[in-house]
Amino acid sequence: MELWRKLANPWGQEVLIGISWDLMWAALVFGLGFVAVHCVWTYARSNADSGSDPVELEPHSSKGWNLPVKILRHAMSERVFHWLMSVAMIVLLVTAFFPIVGVQFAWVEIHWIAGLVLTATILYHIIHATVWQNFWAMWIDKNDIDAGKLELNNILSNNEEEAPKTGKYPVDHKLFHHAASVAGLLAIATGLLMMLRIDTWFGPAGPDRFFSDAQWGVVYVLHGLGGVGLITLVVTHIYFAVRPDKWWITKSMFFGWITRDDYLKHHDPERWVVGEKEASEQGVASNDSGFTHGEGNSFR
Amino acid sequence: MAIIRDMISGFELFQPTAVDDAIELLSRYGDEGWVLSGGLDSFDWFKDRIKKPAAVVDLGNVKELKGVRTSTDGVEIGAMTTVTEVAKHPHLLENYSILTKAASHIATPQIRNRGTLGGNLSQDTRCWYYRSGWPCYRAGGNVCYAGTPTSMNREHCITGASRCVAVNPSDTAPALIALGAQFVIRGPKGEKVVEAQDYFMSPAVDIQRMTVLKADELLTAIRIPATWSGAGFYYEKMEDRKAWDFALMSVASAIKMSGEIIEDARLAVNGVAPFPVRLEVVESFIKGKEPTDELGMAAGQLALSTTNAQPLRHNAFKLPLMRNLVRRSIRGMEG
Numbered sequence: 001m002e003l004w005r006k007l008a009n010p011w012g013q014e015v016l017i018g019i020s021w022d023l024m025w026a027a028l029v030f031g032l033g034f035v036a037v038h039c040v041w042t043y044a045r046s047n048a049d050s051g052s053d054p055v056e057l058e059p060h061s062s063k064g065w066n067l068p069v070k071i072l073r074h075a076m077s078e079r080v081f082h083w084l085m086s087v088a089m090i091v092l093l094v095t096a097f098f099p100i101v102g103v104q105f106a107w108v109e110i111h112w113i114a115g116l117v118l119t120a121t122i123l124y125h126i127i128h129a130t131v132w133q134n135f136w137a138m139w140i141d142k143n144d145i146d147a148g149k150l151e152l153n154n155i156l157s158n159n160e161e162e163a164p165k166t167g168k169y170p171v172d173h174k175l176f177h178h179a180a181s182v183a184g185l186l187a188i189a190t191g192l193l194m195m196l197r198i199d200t201w202f203g204p205a206g207p208d209r210f211f212s213d214a215q216w217g218v219v220y221v222l223h224g225l226g227g228v229g230l231i232t233l234v235v236t237h238i239y240f241a242v243r244p245d246k247w248w249i250t251k252s253m254f255f256g257w258i259t260r261d262d263y264l265k266h267h268d269p270e271r272w273v274v275g276e277k278e279a280s281e282q283g284v285a286s287n288d289s290g291f292t293h294g295e296g297n298s299f300r
Numbered sequence: 301m302a303i304i305r306d307m308i309s310g311f312e313l314f315q316p317t318a319v320d321d322a323i324e325l326l327s328r329y330g331d332e333g334w335v336l337s338g339g340l341d342s343f344d345w346f347k348d349r350i351k352k353p354a355a356v357v358d359l360g361n362v363k364e365l366k367g368v369r370t371s372t373d374g375v376e377i378g379a380m381t382t383v384t385e386v387a388k389h390p391h392l393l394e395n396y397s398i399l400t401k402a403a404s405h406i407a408t409p410q411i412r413n414r415g416t417l418g419g420n421l422s423q424d425t426r427c428w429y430y431r432s433g434w435p436c437y438r439a440g441g442n443v444c445y446a447g448t449p450t451s452m453n454r455e456h457c458i459t460g461a462s463r464c465v466a467v468n469p470s471d472t473a474p475a476l477i478a479l480g481a482q483f484v485i486r487g488p489k490g491e492k493v494v495e496a497q498d499y500f501m502s503p504a505v506d507i508q509r510m511t512v513l514k515a516d517e518l519l520t521a522i523r524i525p526a527t528w529s530g531a532g533f534y535y536e537k538m539e540d541r542k543a544w545d546f547a548l549m550s551v552a553s554a555i556k557m558s559g560e561i562i563e564d565a566r567l568a569v570n571g572v573a574p575f576p577v578r579l580e581v582v583e584s585f586i587k588g589k590e591p592t593d594e595l596g597m598a599a600g601q602l603a604l605s606t607t608n609a610q611p612l613r614h615n616a617f618k619l620p621l622m623r624n625l626v627r628r629s630i631r632g633m634e635g
Contacts, residue, residue: 108463108504207447
């Protein structure tokens with residue numbers, strides 16, 4: 001398998017042109033392989049667990065929190081951002097890689113326009129997360145590391161030690177976010193530079209601006225690496241989104257909320273605070289007619 | 301131009317006698333295979349050592365690809381028919397003089413004797429950055445050396461560019477588009493027929509191919525319907541010198557008259573884009589009107605605006621050239 005494509009420039013020097021398309025297939029195989037292994041592993045694990053007693057949910061108010069029935073996980077603005085970004089990402093992947101595998105169409109203009117849409121959504125997300133949300137909510141803290149270690153240990157040694165409940169975002173979500181951020185920002189930054197080499201709404205191509213042939217080769221390689229990285233990430237992301245045991249999260253990306261039971265089952269109310277703590281902490285049931293608006297995005 | 305080294309890299313030479321055998325060979329070698337028809341473009345590539353195929357499939361012995369076959373529906377020309385035969389064929393001279401005129405403007409008598417119609421239609425672009433072996437988009441690289449503000453791009457395109465600004469060099473392509481020709485393509489999955497203008501590939505779709513032919517496909521024949529037989533034709537090739545040169549630009553028109561009025565028309569230009577351009581908006585515009593010089597001028601201007609023609613650093617002359625060629629193709633047609 002080759003990693004790079006190289007050609008001789010007009011001065012006879014061998015320069016990078018871009019990544020080898022073998023990497024595209026490798027990324028796809030890696031993503032699909034991960035999905036297959038995960039499917040087998042979870043199936044085997046569920047068979048092994050089938051004889052054990054089902055876990056009893058604690059009453060929702062047992063921690064002394066007044067909680068509404070529906071708990072806002074993703075505000076409308078976040079959902080709109082997510083789906084806009086998803087559409088842009090899919091369009092980018094299709095326009096980038098389908099022509100390489102033989103599905104031919106005029107892809108260049110669609111690709112950079114989708115890239116601009118993705119750039120705009122990411123900029124919005126960065127500003128929104130920085131100004132109106134807790135920027136550090138995605139930060140991986142000691143609790144996350146401990147939980148991650150425990151999960152990994154459970155997988156490797158087939159233990160069933162219960163992992164501590166998480167804040168709003170489990171550590172695997174945070175890791176995916178950071179991986180997608182690196183790959184996405186790499187593709188965006190290099191893609192914006194590459195727009196200088198083609199005719200766009202913003203001006204004619206200036207292919208010899210800024211960098212030498214060799215440096216442009218590095219830009220193309222980084223763009224390719226970001227792109228193939230996103231293939232793996234998107235494949236695994238879609239896989240987890242459609243898994244039945246993750247529907248409770250996936251549905252929240254459509255409707256915004258999760259149920260109180262799911263909240264109590266998966267999250268630690270101390271780490272993702274969405275309700276009011278009762279003064280007596282005696283486990284009195286809350287008013288079930290409630291629906292949080294906005295609290296879902298506050299963190300303590 | 302690159303220095304021709306006269307030292308061709310080694311390759312396997314196949315000389316099949318049937319189309320199916322040729323296709324089987326091309327399927328076997330894929331991107332490593334090369335179709336040789338007249339050899340006039342191929343041997344430049346080979347001697348420059350820029351193209352180094354593993355296998356060359358010479359179509360010279362495939363008889364079914366040669367000859368002009370006439371019928372009441374029109375005419376079918378085998379892709380391996382020589383340009384000279386096309387240019388001098390009595391039936392074509394009488395009914396489709398636009399094609400014979402275009403063919404007679406190709407290169408020199410020697411080249412026309414050896415070159416084929418299929419080869420003329422399928423040949424690669426003449427952009428010298430590309431032909432010199434520079435790693436441009438068309439050669440699999442990531443830059444167009446001809447599109448920069450300091451490039452030598454006098455012969456390059458004024459419309460239809462997508463990263464690559466090279467132009468299609470075929471002289472017969474605009475004539476066949478004006479005649480409403482269809483191209484017959486055969487491959488492992490069978491035969492398909494495409495309209496002449498759809499045979500040519502935009503770099504926006506595939507920047508490394510000039511035509512829609514895949515590695516295992518052959519252009520086998522060109523069918524010209526009887527629809528435009530005996531219509532009013534105009535063909536003009538503008539070049540830097542009178543012989544043995546590629547076109548700076550060429551225009552072809554086929555116009556049917558009803559009295560003094562244009563009843564139907566087809567126009568195409570080449571040398572303006574990476575593919576021959578059919579001017580459908582202009583065709584619609586001139587229908588139902590008298591072919592006057594005023595109409596020609598308006599049509600020429602319309603051709604520029606509808607193709608969104610924009611010059612590169614050194615080819616601004618192509619804008620008035622295109623306008624005037626379209627103008628002349630309307631007022632100067634010969635019935």
